[in-house]
Amino acid sequence: MAFDGITISALISEIKDKIVGGRIDKIYQPENDEIILSIRSFGNAYKLLLTANPSNPKFHFTKESRSNPLNPPLFCMVMRKHLQSGKIVNIEQPDFDRIINIYVESINELGDYSTKKLVLEIMGRHSNLILTDENNIILDCIKHINHDKSSVREVLPGKEYILPPAQDKCNTLDLDYNNFKNNFNKCLNKKAQAMIYQSYTGISPVVASEICNRSNVDSSTFCESLNDNDCDNIYKAFLEVVIDIKNNKFAPQLIKNEVGKIVDFSPINMTQFSTFNIQHYSSMSELVEDFYRTRDFTYRINQKTQDLKKLVSQNIERCVRKKEIQIKTLKDIENRDELRLWGELITANIYSIKKGMTTVKLSNFYSENYETITIPLDGNKTPAENAQKYFKAYNKAKRTFDALQDQIKSNDEELEYLEGVLASVGNCTEEQDIKEIRQELRENGYIKKIKAGKGKVSQKKSKPLHFISSDGYDIFVGKNNFQNDELTLKIARPRDMWFHTKNIPGSHVIVIYKGEDFPNTTLTEAAELAAYYSKAQDTPLVPVDYTEKKNVKKPNGAKPGMVIYETNKTAYVDSNDKIINKLQQK
Structure with a gap:
C-alpha cells in the first residue's frame, strides 16, 4: 500500500x-x-x-x-x-x-x-x-532544495513556502457525478484503474483497483470498452469510499497471503483480498508501525546477511559442479569390469592372437552362453602387452572408482551442510545469530580466520526460538548449527522429542518431556515448526522425522548440526508461517 x-x-x-x-x-x-x-x-x-x-x-x-x-x-x-x-x-x-x-x-x-x-x-x-x-x-x-536541484521551486530558509506543483487532479473529497463523468470521458484510452488514480488526488493504484472490484469491473479494462452502467457502478463504489473517508470510517487491516506472508496494509476494507488472511487493527498508527517494522527488519537482516548468502551459495555451486564432474567420471569408468575381462580373455587366448591384429573375436567363458565378443587391439603391441594395457586401465579405473566413493560421500555431506547453513541464514532474527553463523563458517574454513583479539565474536550467545504449544509444552527451535548442537546434545534430555525434516536441511526442534505421552496436537505443531524452519519453507506436505532424543547421536568429526538417528516416525505437514502466528512465542 x-x-x-x-x-x-x-x-x-x-x-x-x-x-x-x-x-x-x-x-x-x-x-x-x-x-x-x-x-x-x-x-x-x-x-x-x-x-x-x-x-x-x-x-x-x-x-x-x-x-x-x-x-x-x-x-x-x-x-x-x-x-x-x-x-x-x-x-x-x-x-x-x-x-x-x-x-x-x-x-x-x-x-x-x-x-x-x-x-x-x-x-x-x-x-x-x-x-x-x-x-x-x-x-x-530538512532538505535544502535550490534551483540546481529543482527548476520547479526552491525550498530554502528565507523563501516563501509554495506547495508542490499541482498534478492536474481533482480533489477526491469533492467527487461528484459530473466531474467523474468528465474525467471518465477524457480517459477513454486508459484502463479503468488508471483513470481513477490518475484523475484524483490521494488515490493509489491498489485503492483504484479496489473501487473497480467493488463495482464488478475488471480494473484492466479500457474505459472505451465500458458502458454507462459500468461507469455508474464505478462512481457509486468510489463515492462509497469517499463517504467513509469524510465520516472517518476506517478499517485498518494487515493483509497476509495464504502462507501468512505480509502482502500489504490498508486503511479501508479491501474486498479484492477477501480470500487472504486479514488481521484487523484498532489503531492506524499501530498498523503502519507494525507493517514497516516487519518490512524494515527483513530489509536490514537481508542486507547484513547478503555476503553470507553469497559466500554459502558460491560454495554450494562449487559442490554441485564437483558432483557433476564426479558423476561424469563415474560414467566414464562404468566399463572398468569389461577392461579386466578383455585382459583376462586375451591372456587365456594369448597363443591364438598375433601381433599386428587390430581386433580379435573371443568366446567369453565367464558367461553361460559363451557368447563371442570383439576386443579392440593395438597392432603395435604384442598380445601380452595388449592384455597388460587393459589390466592397467582396469586398475586405474578401479582406484578412481574407490577414491570417488569417498569423495562423493564427502562432497554430499558438505553440500548437505552448506544447504543447512543457508537455511540457518534465513532463520536469523538478530545480529548475534548472524555473528554465530559467520563464526561457524570461519571455524570450518569458509571464511579467513582473523588475528586473535581482532573482531572477536561476542561471548553472549543467541538463544533458540522458544514456543509454547497449544497443550502448554515448551518447544525449542535452533536457528543455526551452534544452537542445533547445543539443543540436541546439551539441553535436550533422553525422553524429550526431537524433530527434523527428512533428508532436508533445517533446524533441530525439541519438545520438552513432561512425564506423560506427548499430545498429538503438540507433535503436529512441533513438526510444522521443523518444516517451516527448513529449506522446505512454504512447501506443502513436508516429511518430518521425529524420535526421542536418546535415539539421536553425533558421529565423531561430523560438522556442526550433523547427527544420525534411528527408531523414528515420520509426519507429513504443511510448511507456512501460520504456525508462527498460532503459537505463543516466549
Missing part, C-alpha cells in the same frame, strides 16, 4: 483527535531525515514520528525508542527553538494530497503568540520536512 491520501487521512483522523490541544514537550532528530515530537496531551504522552526518507516517508505515532545523536543537527535546534513547549492547534491535509500541515502556537521572542507550520511532504525521493513562520516564510527544512 502506498502512503497515499487515504492512509494519511486515516492517520490524521486518529492523531488529531489525540494531540490537538497538547503541547510539544521534546523534539529529537534520530536520523538525518527524521523527526520525533514528544507530546503531552490531556494527561497522556505520545511520540509522533515524521520522516522524509526518500524510500520510506511516513507519519504516525510510534512506541519504539530510538537513539539520538549527542549533538543535535541544526534542523533539530531550529525546531526546538520555535516549537518546543508550543501548543498543537490543528492538523490538515491540503486538497487530500500527500501533505501534512501541523500548526503549532507558541510565544515568539517578543512575547507575542504566533503560529508556526510544520509541513511534511510525502513525495518519494522529493519528500521533505519544512518549518514556516506565521507569514509562510521558510524558517528551515
